[in-house]
Amino acid sequence: MSNIVAIVGRPNVGKSTLYNRLTESRKAIVDDFSGVTRDRHYGQAEWTDRQFTVIDTGGYVAHSDDVFEAAIREQVVIAIEEASVILFVVDVTTGITDLDDDIAGLLRKSKKPVFVVVNKVDNNNQHTEASVFYALGLGEIYNISSMTGSGTGDLLDEVIKHFDDEPLEDNTRPKYAIIGRPNVGKSSIINSLIGRDRNIVTPIAGTTRDSIHIHYNQYGHDFMLVDTAGMRKKTKVKENIEFYSVMRTIKALEEADVVILMIDAVEGMESQDINIFHLAEKNKKGIVIVVNKWDLIEKNNKTVKVFEDMIRQKIAPFTDVPIVFTSVLEKQRVLKVIDVANQVYQNRARKISTSKLNEVMLPIIENYPPPSTKGKYVKIKYATQIAGTSPMFAFFCNLPQYVKEPYYRFIENKLRENFDLSGAPVQVWFRQK
Numbered sequence: 384m385s386n387i388v389a390i391v392g393r394p395n396v397g398k399s400t401l402y403n404r405l406t407e408s409r410k411a412i413v414d415d416f417s418g419v420t421r422d423r424h425y426g427q428a429e430w431t432d433r434q435f436t437v438i439d440t441g442g443y444v445a446h447s448d449d450v451f452e453a454a455i456r457e458q459v460v461i462a463i464e465e466a467s468v469i470l471f472v473v474d475v476t477t478g479i480t481d482l483d484d485d486i487a488g489l490l491r492k493s494k495k496p497v498f499v500v501v502n503k504v505d506n507n508n509q510h511t512e513a514s515v516f517y518a519l520g521l522g523e524i525y526n527i528s529s530m531t532g533s534g535t536g537d538l539l540d541e542v543i544k545h546f547d548d549e550p551l552e553d554n555t556r557p558k559y560a561i562i563g564r565p566n567v568g569k570s571s572i573i574n575s576l577i578g579r580d581r582n583i584v585t586p587i588a589g590t591t592r593d594s595i596h597i598h599y600n601q602y603g604h605d606f607m608l609v610d611t612a613g614m615r616k617k618t619k620v621k622e623n624i625e626f627y628s629v630m631r632t633i634k635a636l637e638e639a640d641v642v643i644l645m646i647d648a649v650e651g652m653e654s655q656d657i658n659i660f661h662l663a664e665k666n667k668k669g670i671v672i673v674v675n676k677w678d679l680i681e682k683n684n685k686t687v688k689v690f691e692d693m694i695r696q697k698i699a700p701f702t703d704v705p706i707v708f709t710s711v712l713e714k715q716r717v718l719k720v721i722d723v724a725n726q727v728y729q730n731r732a733r734k735i736s737t738s739k740l741n742e743v744m745l746p747i748i749e750n751y752p753p754p755s756t757k758g759k760y761v762k763i764k765y766a767t768q769i770a771g772t773s774p775m776f777a778f779f780c781n782l783p784q785y786v787k788e789p790y791y792r793f794i795e796n797k798l799r800e801n802f803d804l805s806g807a808p809v810q811v812w813f814r815q816k
């Protein structure tokens with residue numbers, strides 16, 4: 384089910400502009416200066432109801448780096464192994480460069496779908512110039528202008544045809560992924576869970592994706608761990624360690640039902656952690672936050688509260704997420720992580736009957752109806768849960784277009800207060816009756 388689109392190509396062809404367009408990130412982070420750190424390289428995109436993750440490889444190599452050509456080649460190799468679809472971006476204003484030729488050589492050997500995306504085709508004359516890129520020997524070319532967005536629709540129409548919709552083979556057990564930055568303690572917690580008794584570890588082969596699934600069946604728990612900690616690959620170029628680990632993290636996240644996001648108590652929740660949190664949220668995964676190395680923190684009776692507040696402030700507005708404080712080193716609350724993950728799994732799968740839902744929500748709505756807009760009153764008649772992998776609720780009313788964002792929040796909060804949905808993403812819709 385993992386659908387990752389990797390954008391590769393040499394610097395300045397417009398990879399990050401395309402990335403921003405596909406993910407429609409409001410904060411466009413295009414910069415003409417070299418070596419500028421862009422803080423978001425991967426995100427969620429959607430085309431005709433198909434969700435996928437886009438990763439901009441350009442963010443992982445500083446332009447000034449003297450090994451950058453080697454780094455880019457290596458990125459292409461990693462992308463070929465890990466992504467579902469590769470967008471190879473080239474620049475119509477420069478034609479084919481030596482590095483383009485090199486990259487094309489690598490891509491020609493790949494079995495993954497590769498799209499040659501000729502960027503900066505801003506006007507009609509340039510369509511003729513773009514045809515030189517057929518010489519790359521990668522088949523069809525797609526002319527686009529990332530700046531204006533022209534051509535991107537035709538490209539995406541083709542890209543989504545290559546997505547994999549097949550569910551994983553083992554769909555009966557909950558799947559948890561332990562995710563986090565290097566050194567937070569992911570391997571340690573997995574080792575602590577599976578112990579030295581390797582008998583309970585069954586790497587499930589044959590899941591077409593190459594991630595390792597560990598079957599855990601002990602102490603009344605029966606689930607699959609999607610292992611990211613064990614997945615380490617040697618790369619020749621330092622910068623690509625992060626690229627590779629992000630790629631693997633995204634894959635594990637997409638395969639999991641519940642994401643266990645582990646952070647380091649000493650370092651706190653950093654921007655990378657927050658990015659992963661949002662990706663999990665956008666993918667409608669259940670989430671548990673684990674603050675590990677709790678043994679290293681000097682504590683008093685307020686410390687837990689201070690940490691929780693700090694984390695919730697950073698993940699707002701989706702703050703109804705369980706937080707567990709662990710010390711894997713001192714074996715504190717390791718099993719609690721699994722109990723909580725299991726609880727979140729159940730919350731995410733929770734089904735609330737229409738009668739119960741209306742019994743609880745209609746009086747709340749009656750006491751606090753949506754505020755009137757231009758003299759119009761929204762009347763909500765009834766609500767129902769919609770079938771899906773995560774909780775989704777439709778509220779039927781006369782004028783859904785007049786319901787504003789704060790009221791969506793209000794309803795979501797009331798749902799969370801009244802039904803146990805902690806750690807589960809909740810979607811609320813207002814619909815014409």
Ligand code: GDP
Nearest residue numbers: 394395396397398399400414441503528529530
């Ligand atoms: P990257 O290094 O491959 O990520 O390239 P960037 O996205 O940073 O873009 C490099 C430069 O090309 C920037 O100045 C962009 O504004 C410009 N650029 C990107 N897309 C287009 C486009 O479609 N048309 C034109 N004319 N310029 C573009």
Ligand code: GDP
Nearest residue numbers: 565566567568569570571612675676710711712
């Ligand atoms: P990973 O990269 O996320 O898999 O992290 P590791 O499991 O390899 O742990 C990185 C380092 O942190 C190792 O030296 C561990 O011994 C140490 N570590 C893991 N958990 C804890 C903990 O709860 N407390 C302390 N003090 N150290 C820990």
